Amino acid sequence: MNGHPWPLFDLRLRTPHLELRLPNDDELLELARVARAGIVDAERTVFLMPWHKLPSPAFERQFLLHWWAERGRWSPTAWSLVLAVTKDGRPIGLQEIIGREFAIRRVVSSGSWLGREFQGQGLGTEARGAMLALAFDGLGADAAESGYIEGNAASARVSEKLGYRVTGDEVFAIEGKRELEIKVRCTRESWQRELVPVRIEGLEPCLKLFGIGKLSPEEWTTF
Numbered sequence: 001m002n003g004h005p006w007p008l009f010d011l012r013l014r015t016p017h018l019e020l021r022l023p024n025d026d027e028l029l030e031l032a033r034v035a036r037a038g039i040v041d042a043e044r045t046v047f048l049m050p051w052h053k054l055p056s057p058a059f060e061r062q063f064l065l066h067w068w069a070e071r072g073r074w075s076p077t078a079w080s081l082v083l084a085v086t087k088d089g090r091p092i093g094l095q096e097i098i099g100r101e102f103a104i105r106r107v108v109s110s111g112s113w114l115g116r117e118f119q120g121q122g123l124g125t126e127a128r129g130a131m132l133a134l135a136f137d138g139l140g141a142d143a144a145e146s147g148y149i150e151g152n153a154a155s156a157r158v159s160e161k162l163g164y165r166v167t168g169d170e171v172f173a174i175e176g177k178r179e180l181e182i183k184v185r186c187t188r189e190s191w192q193r194e195l196v197p198v199r200i201e202g203l204e205p206c207l208k209l210f211g212i213g214k215l216s217p218e219e220w221t222t223f
């Protein structure tokens with residue numbers, strides 16, 4: 001066999017200032033440190049689950065377990081690719097892209113965050129732009145869906161800039177409070193692809209793992 005048996009380790013998304021790739025365990029722990037150093041003020045709600053507020057070291061343990069589990073649950077019909085957003089070789093945040101029955105639906109969803117010190121410099125736009133290039137150019141998606149809690153101006157603006165449009169909302173109870181999630185959708189047509197130049201490397205050997213093309217029994221057999 002040529003290349004890594006889990007070819008996603010060789011996948012790279014490059015933007016002018018960032019490289020997105022699968023994190024190794026040391027980088028995952030570094031990402032836990034970045035998150036612990038702060039993502040948003042404690043009184044703000046930006047996540048459906050307040051995972052970033054757990055005490056240490058429960059926080060670090062759950063962080064590692066969560067992302068190990070996400071990777072370990074991979075199947076070509078239900079996958080979640082969790083990429084470290086790195087700048088100058090250092091992880092500064094996470095960009096996730098999720099596909100459910102992608103081969104049939106051609107829709108992805110996503111989530112992301114950057115450590116606070118890295119926010120507000122255009123890097124979140126680059127990370128999401130890289131994800132959209134993977135979705136539309138790399139995987140042939142028709143649409144990318146996302147959402148943000150009402151009042152999350154940075155996330156709303158990143159979505160708007162890249163071509164997402166508001167499609168609806170959903171009410172959640174988060175930490176005993178009523179929160180409204182605004183749902184947004186970007187289509188291949190509305191995508192502002194020129195905003196973020198993206199280079200994708202190492203995708204071809206990964207395509208079948210995303211459900212694109214048929215895996216032979218030698219390539220994918222489960223117990």
Ligand SMILES: CC(C)(COP(=O)(O)OP(=O)(O)OC[C@H]1O[C@@H](n2cnc3c(N)ncnc32)[C@H](O)[C@@H]1OP(=O)(O)O)[C@@H](O)C(=O)NCCC(=O)NCCS
Nearest residue numbers: 046112113114119120121122123124125148153154155157
């Ligand atoms: C959301 C997030 C990933 C965006 O990344 P970022 O690097 O901060 O975003 P960028 O700098 O690329 O772009 C932010 C845009 O929002 C705008 N913005 C930021 N705060 C704003 C505010 N309070 N009011 C109005 N606009 C605001 C910026 O001006 C910029 O728009 P512009 O390029 O037109 O000037 C990042 O802020 C983050 O990690 N936030 C906390 C976690 C989070 O909310 N994750 C998303 C959950 S849905």
